[in-house]
Amino acid sequence: MPKKITTSDISLSLGISRNTVSKALNDHPSITVETKRKVIEQAIAMGYKKIKPSVSGQPPETAGKLKSIAYITKHQLHHGIGFWMNVMSGVEQILSSNGYEMKISFIKDEDIQSLALPAVLTNNDIDGFIVAGSMVKPYTDKLMELPMPKVFININPEFSLSGLQADVVFMENEDSVYRITRHLIAAGHSSIGFIGDISSCRSFMERWFGFQRAHFDTDRSVDPAYCILAPSPDGYQQYEGLARSLKELRSLPTAFVCVNDKIAIHVIRYANETGKSVPQDIAVSGFDQIEEASLLGFTLTTVANDELQLGLRATEQLLQRLNKPDRAFETIRLATSVVFGESTSSSNQRMTERMTDQVADTR
Incomplete structure (x- = not known):
């Protein structure tokens, strides 16, 4: 797999500081037009993915496509608002630091009953998705059928973890x-x-x-x-x-x-x-x-337990799955303390x- 290009790689190739490269990519006024031009041209040539269309001068359709991950959760979760907000914060933290956009979709009870998937999962513009919270088995089956990489934070107990074709992340529970x-x-x-x-x-x-x-x-x-x-x-x-x-x-x-x-x-x-x-x-x-x-x-x-870590770990697992789709699926439990x-x-x-x-x- 090709090496992911970073601002450090661009700075080394041009012989300028990483800070200058970062400012040029973000259209900072302290950087000259000529330096910006050199940085942008080199970034494009090296395959750097995080170039804003407004900075590169390219129209949106020819600029690097923004990568997206969907965050799927029920419209009403009974676990507590604070818990799931912390989980979502962990997801967003990892995605933003890796150049991904998070698309949130709340699933209503009527959608679950009619087995209607959200548009974000069917319009082919996401790279993978995270399901936060357990859903009934028939709806989870529909999610399982989608070919893109996926990670579940908790899952319906009717599923056997043996042979499950998805990654699942939990807190430790039984002990x-x-x-x-x-x-x-x-x-x-x-x-x-x-x-x-x-x-x-x-x-x-x-x-x-x-x-x-x-x-x-x-x-x-x-x-x-x-x-x-x-x-x-x-x-x-x-x-x-x-x-x-x-x-x-x-x-x-x-x-x-x-x-x-x-x-x-x-x-x-x-x-x-x-x-x-x-x-x-x-x-x-x-x-x-x-x-x-x-x-x-x-x-x-x-x-x-640490809900933020739950979101962080689930997102890290999804990004690993995107990079290595053929690796064995994992069931991950994060440590808790009584x-x-x-x-x-x-x-x-x-x-x-x-x-x-x-x-x-x-x-």
């Missing part, structure tokens, strides 16, 4: 929830529930796997009567719907493991409204470490923490 569940079991919780629409995305399903494995490894059985797993139109992200599901349980367990912080916050609200305290009466954990959890008045046990907070601490743990603080205060 983090496994650790939290083992922590709750060690703290003496005999009834632990799990909340999340595990049919909606692979990440939630893997968190469910971690919850189950923790029970299996401690010779315990998961009690389905304490779990809320059924498909939900809003993924249990709206309080009213989740409150109804909690009310339908025969009784509340002593702890809940939730697939994300937003659900955990709803559970804590429900506990408060029904006269229960967290963690005295019920322990609650989440996932994602969202900013809203800082308003609880106590720390939430959760899993910290953050144990007060929402799952036992009375013994809290007493120890208070005593430690008191001792520290007397020093």
Whole structure:
């Protein structure tokens, strides 16, 4: 594959500084017309791709075609606006630094139901695309059929990762929830529930796997009567719907493991409204470490991840795929870290923490 030409290559060939080359390519007024002409001519001759038509003097159709990547996401994501804005920021950061334009397309529910692909994917003017967030299998199948390079950030759990003809990027899920569940079991919780629409995305399903494995490894059985797993139109992200599901349980367990912080916050609200305290009466954990959890008045046990890195890594993977289309497809999981907070601490743990603080205060 031909070597990508950079401003450093142009500066070396002309014997001038890279800063001068950069200013000439950007039509900076401090650079003479003659120097600009030499830089532009040399850049074109060497095959440099980032020359603006207005600078080169060429009409748009003969100038280097701007490369484009599509960013595809659902019109309404229930994960949290801040999360996906950070992911998108990571995508844009890598694309802009590599000379690509990002074309964003929001897919509506009616488009998904009718299997209608956005025009950006069918008009043949993009080099590849990123799908942010899991979509139903039939629509994902339509996306899979497109011949251009693609990377999924999360994916529907009905897809087997074995033999998948696409790259997928996740946060680590199973081990983090496994650790939290083992922590709750060690703290003496005999009834632990799990909340999340595990049919909606692979990440939630893997968190469910971690919850189950923790029970299996401690010779315990998961009690389905304490779990809320059924498909939900809003993924249990709206309080009213989740409150109804909690009310339908025969009784509340002593702890809940939730697939994300937003659900955990709803559970804590429900506990408060029904006269229960967290963690005295019920322990609650989440996932994602969202900013809203800082308003609880106590720390939430959760899993910290970096959404910006998720966007960066997915985009890096797509650019690698563009350069090496025949390489083996990859499933990539970025590291996470469990953050144990007060929402799952036992009375013994809290007493120890208070005593430690008191001792520290007397020093």
